[in-house]
Amino acid sequence: MVVPREATIQHIKLLLWKQAQSHPLFSSLGEMESHMFECVNQAAVHEELEDETRRLCDVRPFLPVLKLVTRSCGRAERLLDSKIGVLIGKGLHELDAINDQEVKDFRSKMFRLSEERMQQVQMMTCTEWLQACFSPQLEPLAGTAITDGLNDRPADLKVIIHFDQSQVRICSPVTRFPVLSRLQYIRTCMQAKESPHLTLVHTSTVKGMFDKEISAIRAYHTAKMMSLWSCKDVMKDFNPHTRTQVQVRAGLFHGTELLCKPAVSSESSGRSDHTWKDSTLEFDLSVCDLPRMTRLCFAIYAVMDKVKKQKSTKNHYPIAWVNTMVFDYKGQLKTGDIILHCWSSFPDELEEMLNPIGTIQTNPYTENATALHIHFPEYSSHSIVFPPFDKVRRLTGRGGKKFHIELKEIMERDPLSQLCENEKDLIWTLRYDCRENFPQSLPKLLLSVKWSKHEDMAQLQALLQIWPKLSPRDALELLDFNYPDQYVREYAVGCLRDMSDEELSQYLLQLVQVLRYEPYYDCALTHFLLERAQGNRKIGHFLFWHLRSEIHMPAVSVQFALMLEAYCRGNIPHIEVLKKQVEALSKLKSVNELIKLGTIKNARSKTKEAMLTKEAMMTCLRQSGYSETLSDLHSPLNPNVLLSGINVERCRYMDSKMKPLWIVYNNKLLGGDTLGIIFKNGDDLRQDMLTLQILRLMDLLWKEANLDLSDALDRAIEEFTLSCAGYCVATYVLGIGDRHSDNIMVRSTGQLFHIDFGHILGNFKSKFGIKRERVPFILTHDFIHVIQQGKTGYTEKFGSFRQYCEEAYLVLRKNGNLFITLFALMLTAGLPELTSVKDIQYLKDSLALGKTDEDALKQFRQKFDEALRESWTTKVNWMAHNVAKDNRS
Template sequence: MPPAMTDILDIWAADSQLSNEDYVTVDFLLPTGIYIQMEVPREATIQHIKLLLWKQASTYPLFAFLGEMESHMFECVNQSAVHEALEDETRRLCDVRPFLPVLKLVPRNCGRAERLNSKIGTLIGKGLHELDALQDQEVKDFRVKMFRISEEKMQRVQMMTWMEWLQSCFSPQLENGVIDGLQEKLFDGALKVIMHFDQSQVRMLLFSSFPFYVRACVIGKDTPHLTLVHCGMVQAMFEKELSAIGAVVNRKTSNPPLPLPPKRRGPSVSVPGRLGSVAPAPEPVQVRAGLFHGTELLCKPSVSTESSGRSEHVWNHTLDFDIAVCDLPRMARLCFAIYAVMDKVKKQKSTKNGSCHHYPIAWVNTMVFDYRGHLKTGDNILHCWSSFPDELEEMLNPIGTVRTNPYTENATALHIYFPEYSSCPVILEKAAEIARSSDCLPMVFHIELKEIMERDPLSQLCENEKDLIWTLRYDCRENFPQSLPKLLLSVKWSKHEDMAQLQALLQIWPKLSPRDALELLDFNYPDQYVREYAVRCLKDMSDDELSQYLLQLVQVLRYEPYYDCALTRFLLERAQTNRKIGHFLFWHLRSEIHMPAVSVQFSLILEAYCRGSIPHIEVLKKQVEALSKLKAVNELIKLGTIKNARKTKEAMLTKEAMLTCLRQTGFTETLSDLHSPLNPSVVLSGINVEKCRYMDSKMKPLWIVYNNKLLGGDTLGIIFKNGDDLRQDMLTLQILRLMDLLWKEANLDLRIVPYGCLATGDRSGLIEVVSAAETIANIQLTSSNVAAAAAFNKDALLNWLKEKNSGDALDRAIEEFTLSCAGYCVATYVLGIGDRHSDNIMVRSTGQLFHIDFGHILGNFKSKFGIKRERVPFILTHDFIHVIQQGKTGNTEKFGNFRQYCEDAYLILRRNGNLFITLFALMLTAGLPELTSVKDIQYLKDSLALGKTDEEALKQFRQKFDEALRESWTTKVNWMAHNVAHNRS
């Protein structure tokens, strides 16, 4: 049983047993070498425990050597297996919850910096000693820069007046000039790295191609590890290959046309890699490598020779790439796939190539240039990932992370060697600014350009179209500045001249709106100058707008190959000047810190944020502690319900155990008077234990109720989930919030209820409880004694609204219902939200209808026995129409208004279709189960009818509307089955 569970069970037992059970036995380790074991009160503060220890220690030898009591403090190992100094001695032992009941007494010889490090490590859930131990110069340089910037910021904060400090931390009304000024002071100059190279390096860049040497050996038992090591005769091999390289370069009389860029691939899955058994008999193993810029393949991939053997595979082979070093883009990445070559494979994940099958074993990516801009040289050890995304071309995964697998013990290790071109670092030459005007072309080509530029982001460009865009690039700048993404897809990134032209063009490109600039942060646009341009555009965002897109901006950090980048600095600066943004940045990062691919990156950003926002640490720390308490209570409930699944009486005791825990002083104090993680503007004051409960679903979510002083005594509820991934719900609710904003901008308020939802950890998080609301199922079941008949009672919903409202209030409630029903009909259709039954559609007493539980989106509808359970494009039942028509069958005017609301809402979303596609595309690497590839996003393009005229799109929507009406009886049948099943359970 976990220590946290033991702690809760012990506390629960404490109230029902003798008073001597209120004590716990603790081992104390003294700096004099003396060990003392004694019982102390669970509820005692650390200061009181120290007094008790001092009295006991006075009877032991060497007591005189301890010195003053105030000059000592306790240390322990906490529940996160992190070393923690217990400096705050007003805390109680039951709040500290050490991993084991062992406290070490140490002299207070640590300074302010050490105490701060301990707090930050505890807060972010990753000890800073782990970052200290990393032998990575990039990590060290980033931390040094961030430390210096944070120190300067905190010094400025200390010199602020109270009003200045409040405005800096809490006001969303900062002028752009102030923000830009702060950013310039914080980052410009401090983070610039100026590098020089001599003429010999320039010549090397111009005439050297890019060879790559590889030799490998596979070792291991049942699951062998693949290890590639460089050849011993490095200099001899380099000289031998140089002539061959020269021959390749000499044969290049012209630049061949680039292949079409591969389709966008699914995200990498950040799980520990392991080389699985590929066959009972040894099979040949090969390595494939490709050079990419984004998803564009820069030249033909290179494949090693086959190597056979039972326990060892060895290569002596050079992988050459037909591209000159001077033509390598700064953000070029080298992608590897390791696979077995097999004649007969029954595995589904195998891919066929000619007469052979390739069974993927592992993949890994690395940048060609390091974070300083130096071409990599020498040995590199890359620990691989074994989980392959679907639909990879040639098994290469360019969209995957460039971080190596941190679980090195069980990961395939790929040792590679980059040759050295000179004794000095080779630095990519900065592209010269070459100004050219667009070629004069007939007007027909300009008309074609306009048609291309109006396409949605998912539309593929053929080579002729790319050439046309590039030729008319200055026309694009003048007439279609928002088309910059399509221009970037038309650049030949393997040509130094094209890159030079683009860099010059970016200097004079008009600033895009922040919404349009978001697309430039997609993986398809990895160039650092492009991304810096995008961030400059994002600086025009208000704090509210930045909060709207923060979820995507955090996910986009996964695409950044280096820790120090424009986006990281932008997010940190804005977070440290507005606490609300800082709050959500903290939780978005911390909720995914357990993922190996981003663990170090997100830890570094969290550390940098905390160092620059020291006053915020204690606020966040209390939230972390509160969530830890809730998780412990949830684990107690799960344990109790598993043991007593068939015993109603014992199950009731489990609920009582939950309430007993919540009544404990340690729990009530931790869970009270804290800023809500869902909304930091709301203070959760006192927990109302008697109204708390757990919900009857698989993961036993906690329903926690607060008496909120700021709401005039009204209660406020939150749901804590442990075991469910809330990130897909969080994304869907964010999009609903955006839809609501877009409709309101067009003067259409459809009364959407985008309640709060926040992932706070590995498969855990919080959901806001919407007050005064009931599910459709409960409303129907309350009105009927027979569950099977309840779904067909069309008067139940209207009668319920009449009970809650009378007179003019009823008319307002029906109007609220009409507007909100129209909004959710359109939203659920466009987003393809599935699994719509009567328990995840709710209605407030004020009439607002809203949907909950978004486990199925983008057309992933549930099916049973191969038959789709949902056959309607959206939910529009006859009882809904009965309410809209005010209970009057012939009230066609009200229904006509409703239909018009739906059509207007649909057309508004269509006008913003590119924005929705961009936001979903930026989430591709998040690892959401139903958003793994561009094929999933294609659903949005189809539902919004992008590429069609408004008239054609409206015709399509009207057909879907009529279909929803015509097939609503199937919804009723499904709801009947759901009600019966629910009633039985």
């Protein structure tokens, strides 16, 4: 059949039925509604097209083939499943196919909670529904508000409400399991009289690693793994006949703390499969002393004879790593045979090749991953379950009551400062002094606990029950990887419940990232985020996009998909709104790819390229399929903004590598003003998101200290002066680089602001080995000319500017721990310039943490004078940038 690209699935079905009437056996086909189409989509995944309002051009089947099948019962449920699958970018049939009881139990629980949530929504009044779905704060009206005399409501405020009556009813049985008391648990472990141990059965699929030529390495190894093996010093004298063995190293960790000495297997020779017969790894730690959140970390590595002429004496070469929890999601000690599919991408600076901060999820690409087969022994005839700590009632002595000056000094250190063993012992001894005088020091107390002693664990849990509630900002640190204990994290989430919706939005980026640290799907943080998202649609909007933007990452794919499914089922009316945004971004991506293709074809003629490509772009945007999808949608950047229609004539693309789109919208809600959006496809913008978030936080902290550096002022020069002071301090503290003239903007109101944050934390650009940026922040004489209102001797204004900068710097120093915490929570996000604690050290140095305010201010003044003195180098750098840009164009 020949059908229009813009046709809906429903229209195609109508055409099919009309044509089928002339064929034999048409009468046996049955009703049209009892059938649906299936296809293979662009991701090579089988997809059921339940939602028949979608266009063929949006479905984009891999082949121009639609298969007609008989629709099974429960169409409403299937339609909802289909919509959710398309919306989150992962078909729910993929989750159905996962043979994991934890996944099944979590989904059943979320189904039940979602049904209860939708029933509550249907019982709401109009006012309650509006408050639950939309932020209660209204934008201030221009001029004097006209009210109708009833509760001072604007007379012209109109609300159109559409109620969706659909709901999902799924019942599931509650699984029950026995829980041993703490005493029974300890007795059971003691009766075993064994240390924790496991048996290595064999590793398989470590193939092609030692073939005669490096090119013979199997394609399943990742690019980073290849780079490890193509290292110059290693491969230069590599001999394929060199005797090679494979070993496994295993360690028990609580957070980043190694609980005991790692265990190492015997060596196994071979070229493909490796087997360790009767190889048992034992750990010097009693089973009863294992913390609840103990994770078992493995590293598989090759051991080769030392190669001649090799500079390094190291002869251990990593192959793969994988982690697993010792207790399952029900708290039951694992037993029996387990297959762990490993990861081959090794982070930098790993100690003994173990990666405790890495995911506990196994590699989903099982066919191409190294597989480690292990066996957990059984210590008793029945299951051993870690008991809840509410059964712990014993408490030993309270420790010393005397207040120590030394303790005060330790507690005032920043989060990056290391504690020595004597300091940890002091903190633990004076733990009740910490509670009474330094409640915000809880993170340091937790780092002082001996987690390999069940007595200390029990005392800590009892102390946690009476610990004062921390402020939400201080509690954020407790969600770091260093604090894996379940009850500590539940305590932290309890503190976060005091956050307003506005404050929660401020830290949502980090809260989504620390979900990676949660070993189990059903946890306090997951419930907290879903509850708050369901209570405020704006939070739900940003939670959805934070999760969906990373659903393609294997380590979090299942976890984030489960959360997205749970959110959608509990917010069914929001699905269509989000679906419109997803479709719009897909269209913009297609336009961007069209432009990239056009610029490649016409690369020889710049003028011809620009004309033809822009014409093709505008033609594409005018097509009905594009114009309808891209119109009347809530902005993904700000759900409060309704984008009405595209002003095609003013749209263009920008002349940079990724060819970002400049899309201009007409906006009726803004009094007819147009609204511009930049769409960039192909770059990871999460580092920009992090920097913008920190800049907003800095502005908030300055305003809390009555130092307003961005609010609208009467005169543009004052606005420029204040905003310039804010950005001088912010860019210095964050080490923001690549500050050329194209990345610094000025509004007509005089407000200065920066864009493009691809280089942070002191990662400044170099050219031919020469540092292009030699100043701590941008402070050119052009800026000073404006600040001094064009008068060369107007030192009073410049003095005020300098004073603003110093006050702003001191405010940030007081909140230094918060900034360090927020960056630390992003360490596993995979940002290019934030990969280890060493990167955060730049922030500690720029804020001069550990120094007095006087010494810190002295350091800042030196940097200020340096920026002023070296401003000529900035002009040279800008000139070079402009010349290079002119040559490109």
